[in-house]
Amino acid sequence: MEMASGLAEEIIRKFGELRLRVFGTSMAPAILPGDLIVVRRAGLAEISAGDVVLFGRDGRFFVHRTVRRMIASSAEKAGETRLVTRGDRLQHEDPPVSSSELLGRVVSLSRDGRQLPLDTLGPNSLLARLLRASDHLTFFYVRLLAGWRSLFLRGVKCRV
Secondary structure, eight states, X not given: OHHHHHHHHHHHHHHSEEEEEOOOSTTTTTSOTTOEEEEEOOOGGGOOTTOEEEEEETTEEEEEEEEEEEEOOOSTTTTOEEEEXXXXXXXXXXXXXXXXXXXXXXXXXXXTTEEEOTTSSOTTXXXXXXXXXXXXXXXXXXXXXXXXXXXXXXXOOXXX
16 A cells, blocks of 8 residues: 555656546545546645645555645644645544645546546535435445445446
């Protein structure tokens, strides 16, 4: 995992864009496990509240929505801007994201070969609030969608 995240980080820093498959449920219902995202390199100054960003921490990647910007108040890094992020389905905000952790902004989302707008289901939608309230409901929702996909996409080899 460490090597894979290092390679992905190197690709986005060198070439400016990266395609990744999502595995977690922290951004449900907007982004689901199995979705494909395109991330474009971006600096802290280019990120606004509401943008979905990719950042790396402790050898893992996180795709979460930006809640706000803040100024760090530690003695060694006074005045440094950081991003406060949170998964749409999560109750609590992440620790602030530094410029060295930020890899870029999610610019594209596709599910089952279809392009989807990133803001279709935001953190304040009724479904997002319901999923935030229950891990069991989230599990049921993701399983229901997986079954729905397999039922209606069975036998489809490729989509154009």
